[in-house]
Amino acid sequence: MALKDITLGQFFPGSSLIHRLDPRAKLIGLIAYIVALFLANGWLTYLIAFLTLALVVAVSTVKLKALLRGMKPVLFLLVFTAVLNMFYTPGTPLAKFWIFTITYEGIVHAFFMVIRILMLISATFLLTYTTSPLALTDGLESLLGPLKKVRVPVHELSMIMSIALRFIPTLIEETDKIMSAQRARGADFDTGNLIQKAKALIPLLVPLFISAFRRADELATAMECRCYHGGEGRTRMKQLHYKPGDGLFIFAALAICVGIGVLGRFGW
Amino acid sequence: MPPIIETRQLHHLYSAGTPFEHAALKEVDFSAQAGEYLAIIGRTGSGKSTLIQHLNGLLKPTSGQVLFEGEDIWSSKEHTRAVRFQVGLVFQYPEYQLFEETVYKDISFGPRNMGLDEGEIDRRVRQAARFVGLDEALLDKSPFDLSGGQKRRVAIAGVIAMEPKVLILDEPTAGLDPAGAAQILDNIRNYHLEQNATIILVSHSMEEVAREAGRLVVISEGTIPYSGTPSQVFAHGAQLERMGLGVPAMTRVFARLRAMGLDVPGGVYTIEQARDAVLAALARNGAGSGQPSARGEERWT
CATH class of the missing domain: 3.40.50.300 (P-loop containing nucleotide triphosphate hydrolases)
Incomplete structure (x- = not known):
């Protein structure tokens, strides 16, 4: 079993314009883009949305292959959506068999729906591909900052998120190691029925949980030793600063969102 | 076999x-x-x-x-x-x-x-x-x-x-x-x-x-x-050494001693072997009967 091959919100380091944007600008841009996608309503608006995405992808230097690889898990959802839309949209019938009717409107609708989901996922992946997890959580914390006024523990939430992200590879490595150690004592994780397989996991899960708790304890001690006491009055080594480019990016994203919204209202 | x-x-x-x-x-x-x-x-x-x-x-x-x-x-x-x-x-x-x-x-x-x-x-x-x-x-x-x-x-x-x-x-x-x-x-x-x-x-x-x-x-x-x-x-x-490994500390010490021209054997890697080798060398030099520690101090000062 190659647990190491699992990728989660993978980050491809780079130095493109998109990589260097402020994470907050990218987050706002993504939200604006997603809103725009749901306001898009016709050929023209979809074309604008597509061209925008294509431009950002080109500038980001992220490989198209990497982007498409992320689509695999949602393939089923895509097909499902397309089929449902195709059959259940009333309009001019094109073909008919048994109780199913395919309409012209249905095909158009299905096509738009698939394109919409594809672009939505691509844009989201683009964010995680070009932004390090650390920058992303920093950006989120900063954007959600106003919620602190209503006593939402924003700093704590973002700290939990970054610690969780940080420990995924460590735990995967640990799992690999314990699995090998138990295999060396004759443990068999691959054969047997469901109950046997579940039972076989005990020698893996017990040490894994113990080590996770131990690590959590050690990390808490290490943080306390460095006088960590939550978000109150905490300053940062790397401050987030908006640069003119970030402003421009946000402005462009909002403009496209509003533009698509207006055009969409008229059915373009 | x-x-x-x-x-x-x-x-x-x-x-x-x-x-x-x-x-x-x-x-x-x-x-x-x-x-x-x-x-x-x-x-x-x-x-x-x-x-x-x-x-x-x-x-x-x-x-x-x-x-x-x-x-x-x-x-x-x-x-x-x-x-x-x-x-x-x-x-x-x-x-x-x-x-x-x-x-x-x-x-x-x-x-x-x-x-x-x-x-x-x-x-x-x-x-x-x-x-x-x-x-x-x-x-x-x-x-x-x-x-x-x-x-x-x-x-x-x-x-x-x-x-x-x-x-x-x-x-x-x-x-x-x-x-x-x-x-x-x-x-x-x-x-x-x-x-x-x-x-x-x-x-x-x-x-x-x-x-x-x-x-x-x-x-x-x-x-x-x-x-x-x-x-x-x-x-x-x-x-x-170049592979980042090195040899036991005693082996290094004895290599240096030999390089300095002292009559000690090679192939020493533990403290016990080193002790025996030193005692044997001292005995050869006629120091075994006297007080090795006193002579040692005399030599190094």
Whole structure:
């Protein structure tokens, strides 16, 4: 079993314009883009949305292959959506068999729906591909900052998120190691029925949980030793600063969102 | 006599077919005789962990063969599993794999997987516990209530209880105090002598391997540049140094003494050997009858 091959919100380091944007600008841009996608309503608006995405992808230097690889898990959802839309949209019938009717409107609708989901996922992946997890959580914390006024523990939430992200590879490595150690004592994780397989996991899960708790304890001690006491009055080594480019990016994203919204209202 | 375990042209690639691909082992020919005590030395990332994980079939060779008693361990799935009971592997920091409620149950995990009957399992658990010097009273305790050194010995007993013909240990003394380390090494030597088992010890400590092992195998960048008795291997002091390994401190001291023109023997790697060599040298110079310490001070001041 190659647990190491699992990728989660993978980050491809780079130095493109998109990589260097402020994470907050990218987050706002993504939200604006997603809103725009749901306001898009016709050929023209979809074309604008597509061209925008294509431009950002080109500038980001992220490989198209990497982007498409992320689509695999949602393939089923895509097909499902397309089929449902195709059959259940009333309009001019094109073909008919048994109780199913395919309409012209249905095909158009299905096509738009698939394109919409594809672009939505691509844009989201683009964010995680070009932004390090650390920058992303920093950006989120900063954007959600106003919620602190209503006593939402924003700093704590973002700290939990970054610690969780940080420990995924460590735990995967640990799992690999314990699995090998138990295999060396004759443990068999691959054969047997469901109950046997579940039972076989005990020698893996017990040490894994113990080590996770131990690590959590050690990390808490290490943080306390460095006088960590939550978000109150905490300053940062790397401050987030908006640069003119970030402003421009946000402005462009909002403009496209509003533009698509207006055009969409008229059915373009 | 044919070797009990050997690799032929063993090659292993990690992340094959990706940009991260790299060869951890390059056409490695390694062998161990039955009843031999040998040590593998190499710096972190040299491929020694990869090599030992091939010896009991935890990793599959990219190319090449691993033979146990002359038979390819990958000849069938059943055979691979059977070999794992014959070639016991103790990982680094093995105390982190303990999981059972009692020490007894944890040690019996391996023998139980072998499908032995209760009587035989009981005999093996008690014998393994005796080998590593665990008190019978500890067997009913939870392994998580023990000290670090005791946990380590429980984990080693868990592998010894399978009574493997070949026992491989990856840095069994890492992180232990000198007394704990010496005890573990004693336990391993006892198992080696009483069961006539082959021992393969992986270590960073040159003193440790020089004292324990009859043969050293150096591994560097996925190949085996040197192998032989400690004195043969430590004769390549400068090259070992360049591989980030070095020689025991005493060997270095004696090399310097010889370079200074003093009449001392080569092939010294432990404190005990050094003591004997110094006493012998002093006796030769006619100082043995007098007061060596006083003369020594006189000479150095």
